[in-house]
Amino acid sequence: MASANDSEQKREAPRVHDGTDASEPSEWERCRKERDEYLAGWQRARADFANYKKDETARITQLVRFAQEGLVEELLLVLDSFDLAGASLGQESQEYKSFALIKSQLVGILKRHGLEEIPVAQGDRFDPSFHEATETVDHETLESGTVAAVVYKGYRYQDKVVRPAKVKIAQ
Numbered sequence: 001m002a003s004a005n006d007s008e009q010k011r012e013a014p015r016v017h018d019g020t021d022a023s024e025p026s027e028w029e030r031c032r033k034e035r036d037e038y039l040a041g042w043q044r045a046r047a048d049f050a051n052y053k054k055d056e057t058a059r060i061t062q063l064v065r066f067a068q069e070g071l072v073e074e075l076l077l078v079l080d081s082f083d084l085a086g087a088s089l090g091q092e093s094q095e096y097k098s099f100a101l102i103k104s105q106l107v108g109i110l111k112r113h114g115l116e117e118i119p120v121a122q123g124d125r126f127d128p129s130f131h132e133a134t135e136t137v138d139h140e141t142l143e144s145g146t147v148a149a150v151v152y153k154g155y156r157y158q159d160k161v162v163r164p165a166k167v168k169i170a171q
Contacts, residue, residue: 065158068113068157069157069158069160069162072110072113072115072155072157072162073162073163075106075110076155076162076163078106079103079106079107079153080152082099082102082103082106083103083153085099086099086100086103114157114158115155115156115157115162116155116156116157117153117154117155118130118131118153118154118155118156118161118164118165120147120150120153120154120165120167121147121150122142122146122147122148122149122150123142123143123146123147124146124147125145125146125147126145126146126147126167126169129161129164130154130161130164130165131147131154131164131165131166131167132154132164132165132166132167133167133168133169134151134166134167134168135168135169136168136169136170136171137149137168137169137170137171138170138171139170139171142170143170144170144171145169145170146169146170147167147168147169147170148167148168148169148170149167149168150165150166150167151166151167151168152165152166153165154166
């Protein structure tokens with residue numbers, strides 16, 4: 001049989017003082033708080049890096065596009081030379097057919113890379129965002145402010161005008 005003293009001792013287990021104050025956070029809580037701070041910092045750094053990669057990709061794409069744009073502008077001079085050479089030859093001559101074949105290959109390559117001719121025809125309304133007026137001419141049948149003649153073709157490269165169409169304007 002157990003004595004009364006034994007039952008009292010079992011009920012009141014001695015408390016061991018661990019040296020912490022109840023108002024101070026425990027070691028476990030401090031570790032959890034530190035973990036949460038590190039996790040939040042890591043997540044911010046990861047998001048910043050993802051944004052950096054996206055911005056850097058856009059910058060490199062812009063740089064490549066800028067470099068290609070300069071090359072395309074220079075190749076437009078070659079296309080103009082083909083047009084001039086073709087105009088001086090008869091359309092039935094073998095030389096003209098050779099020029100036309102080479103020009104069509106060059107135009108095809110440039111189109112695949114984003115070059116488009118700006119469509120303009122006689123009688124179209126003059127649009128300064130796509131056309132450049134070289135001179136004004138008197139024209140009896142055309143309305144004033146419309147295109148009387150196309151001097152040089154205009155081109156867009158990836159939706160940016162790299163060379164406006166050079167036109168004569170009717171008065």
